Amino acid sequence: MGAEPFDIEAALARYRGTYPAGAEGDRQFRDSLKTSVVETTDDSVLRNRLSTEEIDDFLAYTGWNLWDLLGKRSTEGENSLIPRQEYETVAFTQQWLRFPQFYERITEAVGGAEGVVELGRTARREPANKLNNTRAWVNVCSLMGRGLLVALRQLDAHDQLHELNTAIQFQRRIQHGTYGAGPGYVTGRNYEARVLDQSWIDRFAAEVESTEGRLQECKKFNAATELFGFLMMFDTRSSTNTSGPYPLPDGNVMLVRDHFLFEDLYPWSDVASSMPYCVTQVMVFDGAAGINYRISDIGTTFVDRGDYLDHMVGFSVYAREKWNTPAADLRLLTDAEAAEITAASRGGLTALYRRISRMSRRDRIMAGVLVYTREMMAPFARGAGVWDEFVGALQFDELHRGASAAYHPLTTGDANDLLPRAFILGEAFPPVGHRPTW
Amino acid sequence: MLTDRDRLRHTISGPHARESVAYCLILPEHGILGHWYTWVNEHDVAGRALVLHKEGPEPVLFKHVDGLPAGGQNFDDWTLDGIRLTVGDDLQRASAAFHDDEVDLEFTFEAYHPAFDYAQNAEGCPTYLAANRYEQSGRIHGTLAWNGERIEFDGPGHRDQSWGTRDWDAIHHYKWLAVAGEDISCNLMVTMAHGELDTNGYVYRDGQQSPVTSAQVTTGWGEDWVQDKVQVTVHDDAGRTTDIDMSRYSLARWDVSPTFNFTDTGFTGTMAGAPVRAYVEYTWPRVYLDHLLEK
Numbered sequence: 178m179g180a181e182p183f184d185i186e187a188a189l190a191r192y193r194g195t196y197p198a199g200a201e202g203d204r205q206f207r208d209s210l211k212t213s214v215v216e217t218t219d220d221s222v223l224r225n226r227l228s229t230e231e232i233d234d235f236l237a238y239t240g241w242n243l244w245d246l247l248g249k250r251s252t253e254g255e256n257s258l259i260p261r262q263e264y265e266t267v268a269f270t271q272q273w274l275r276f277p278q279f280y281e282r283i284t285e286a287v288g289g290a291e292g293v294v295e296l297g298r299t300a301r302r303e304p305a306n307k308l309n310n311t312r313a314w315v316n317v318c319s320l321m322g323r324g325l326l327v328a329l330r331q332l333d334a335h336d337q338l339h340e341l342n343t344a345i346q347f348q349r350r351i352q353h354g355t356y357g358a359g360p361g362y363v364t365g366r367n368y369e370a371r372v373l374d375q376s377w378i379d380r381f382a383a384e385v386e387s388t389e390g391r392l393q394e395c396k397k398f399n400a401a402t403e404l405f406g407f408l409m410m411f412d413t414r415s416s417t418n419t420s421g422p423y424p425l426p427d428g429n430v431m432l433v434r435d436h437f438l439f440e441d442l443y444p445w446s447d448v449a450s451s452m453p454y455c456v457t458q459v460m461v462f463d464g465a466a467g468i469n470y471r472i473s474d475i476g477t478t479f480v481d482r483g484d485y486l487d488h489m490v491g492f493s494v495y496a497r498e499k500w501n502t503p504a505a506d507l508r509l510l511t512d513a514e515a516a517e518i519t520a521a522s523r524g525g526l527t528a529l530y531r532r533i534s535r536m537s538r539r540d541r542i543m544a545g546v547l548v549y550t551r552e553m554m555a556p557f558a559r560g561a562g563v564w565d566e567f568v569g570a571l572q573f574d575e576l577h578r579g580a581s582a583a584y585h586p587l588t589t590g591d592a593n594d595l596l597p598r599a600f601i602l603g604e605a606f607p608p609v610g611h612r613p614t615w
Numbered sequence: 616m617l618t619d620r621d622r623l624r625h626t627i628s629g630p631h632a633r634e635s636v637a638y639c640l641i642l643p644e645h646g647i648l649g650h651w652y653t654w655v656n657e658h659d660v661a662g663r664a665l666v667l668h669k670e671g672p673e674p675v676l677f678k679h680v681d682g683l684p685a686g687g688q689n690f691d692d693w694t695l696d697g698i699r700l701t702v703g704d705d706l707q708r709a710s711a712a713f714h715d716d717e718v719d720l721e722f723t724f725e726a727y728h729p730a731f732d733y734a735q736n737a738e739g740c741p742t743y744l745a746a747n748r749y750e751q752s753g754r755i756h757g758t759l760a761w762n763g764e765r766i767e768f769d770g771p772g773h774r775d776q777s778w779g780t781r782d783w784d785a786i787h788h789y790k791w792l793a794v795a796g797e798d799i800s801c802n803l804m805v806t807m808a809h810g811e812l813d814t815n816g817y818v819y820r821d822g823q824q825s826p827v828t829s830a831q832v833t834t835g836w837g838e839d840w841v842q843d844k845v846q847v848t849v850h851d852d853a854g855r856t857t858d859i860d861m862s863r864y865s866l867a868r869w870d871v872s873p874t875f876n877f878t879d880t881g882f883t884g885t886m887a888g889a890p891v892r893a894y895v896e897y898t899w900p901r902v903y904l905d906h907l908l909e910k
Contacts, residue, residue: 226905229873333681338870613783613872614679615635615654615662
């Protein structure tokens with residue numbers, strides 16, 4: 178990864194000066210690939226090993242996919258309380274250095290590649306589960322960790338081929354389970370993440386309540402739980418996930434949005450102990466408003482109208498009490514119960530701000546690393562029944578020596594010239610190429 | 616014909632040109648197989664590695680760095696990112712080391728017999744393998760401090776040096792055996808390449824070293840197409856027939872390139888009835904190995 182200056186405006190306008198964002202960019206980039214690896218088939222996800230061309234195509238497309246996503250995230254803003262870039266990049270390296278072995282253990286525990294595909298199908302069977310459409314993408318963070326370690330000269334691009342193969346095939350299997358055959362990234366599906374089984378959509382459509390006379394309370398619930406979950410998980414989008422848009426027979430459009438609240442993976446989880454594990458919002462919009470709803474690969478919603486919530490005509494909230502509460506026990510909340518959660522979220526937000534503000538910078542970074550690594554592994558490991566083994570015998574949270582070595586350049590600003598190039602120019606995904614080890 | 620000068624670097628050029636020096640630490644008493652390695656290309660860009668194997672299939676230690684400027688050094692005084700090599704004044708001895716924050720390795724090599732170069736075999740050194748290459752067994756004596764343990768070792772080992780083209784993908788398959796005991800050793804390389812079967816190596820026994828003329832290798836396959844047992848009958852230019860019978864004690868399977876796999880194994884057994892230890896490397900095109908493993 179070089180450190181020559183580059184024109185950031187031009188880099189944001191077109192990926193590597195060539196490819197646009199959106200569906201047209203997806204089409205052009207896929208046309209440039211030599212293989213069809215960014216699409217999944219029943220057979221291709223079962224193979225033990227990808228060819229070098231397939232690995233390099235997957236990495237190349239992922240570079241464009243991340244660039245496309247970052248363009249959409251640019252309006253998120255920054256939280257001065259949370260050193261997000263610092264903890265994210267350290268977590269990426271930790272993920273790359275440790276996750277492949279965990280992927281292999283999960284694969285073993287679920288009986289092989291088909292078991293991993295089945296794990297991915299959880300996103301279809303259950304709302305309010307972190308095994309959702311976002312989890313079909315999160316391995317990209319591990320791949321970015323590889324790229325950062327190459328940039329820091331801790332690795333060569335052609336090192337750890339076995340691990341690279343493992344990580345990509347694990348992700349492709351989850352993608353296949355989540356979306357079925359075809360493009361594995363939602364960027365290849367016209368930004369539509371219609372993952373939930375029709376039976377859920379039918380139930381939600383039948384039970385959804387009109388927003389007439391309650392729209393403001395619905396919007397407050399959405400905002401309060403989103404903000405609380407976001408801070409609870411140290412500014413990661415892991416706390417929310419939207420699937421859809423689901424077209425309804427009456428012409429309206431449904432989005433299904435989860436906000437994860439009481440996640441007991443973290444030492445500060447007690448702040449949320451009065452809240453359910455997850456609230457699932459069923460949001461039905463007026464089809465006549467003509468709004469274009471798009472879902473990103475990290476389960477966020479992008480619309481072409483800033484006032485889209487004002488066109489919400491139906492809204493209901495369901496609660497899943499614990500992460501392992503059966504999906505069949507998802508419970509429709511009353512407005513009074515929802516109002517209690519709104520209040521608890523606001524109170525929790527204040528308490529959490531106070532607590533985090535008292536933490537040292539180092540503690541905040543490491544808390545972020547904890548979140549970023551657990552959020553991206555625990556859903557798979559819980560589903561496979563091996564999370565306790567990971568945390569116990571396999572010491573999941575112990576920092577790999579390579580991540581420890583990367584901590585200082587990534588958190589003191591020494592690597593600042595590398596990061597924009599890594600994420601905007603796709604240099605976080607160096608191709609393997611064909612080169613012998615010696 | 617080798618000279619003492621061949622212990623040093625050679626002028627190399629052409630596609631895939633490189634020069635490499637390897638020392639094999641065959642330590643069955645500790646359950647370890649080790650591979651100390653350094654290489655340099657025609658642009659004076661070098662690399663170094665230390666690989667340790669135990670039960671496998673992954674190496675237990677894989678320390679690899681490439682792309683280092685060699686600064687015109689030669690093997691009589693070669694230091695590179697924590698490794699050191701001093702080959703001495705002749706083709707008989709050397710000392711080497713590897714040091715980093717995890718491993719401290721030091722050893723000396725004293726040859727049991729003259730180095731044998733593949734140009735001495737009837738068909739010469741294969742062009743896809745090297746311009747030439749020598750193999751030599753000897754006593755390797757030293758210490759390895761790693762993973763909270765300090766191991767002293769002193770026994771038969773092996774080294775090689777190779778210069779010129781190394782075109783891995785020109786090779787369908789090879790079996791490379793470095794078999795070493797007290798006063799007895801054999802190097803055998805049987806390679807399928809360019810549509811032919813090439814045989815290289817030597818037999819050293821009863822104080823006489825002689826080029827291999829032919830060999831029959833019978834492999835006892837274990838799980839996942841790993842060589843568990845190897846029986847070899849080797850014929851040499853002196854008219855001798857020598858039997859080697861060995862069993863595996865260690866394994867490391869890894870890809871040296873995206874398309875080419877090494878299955879490296881440590882063996883113990885007998886050669887002409889004498890106890891020996893061996894580094895045995897079988898290679899496969901990755902796609903072919905995957906095909907075998909899917910069955």
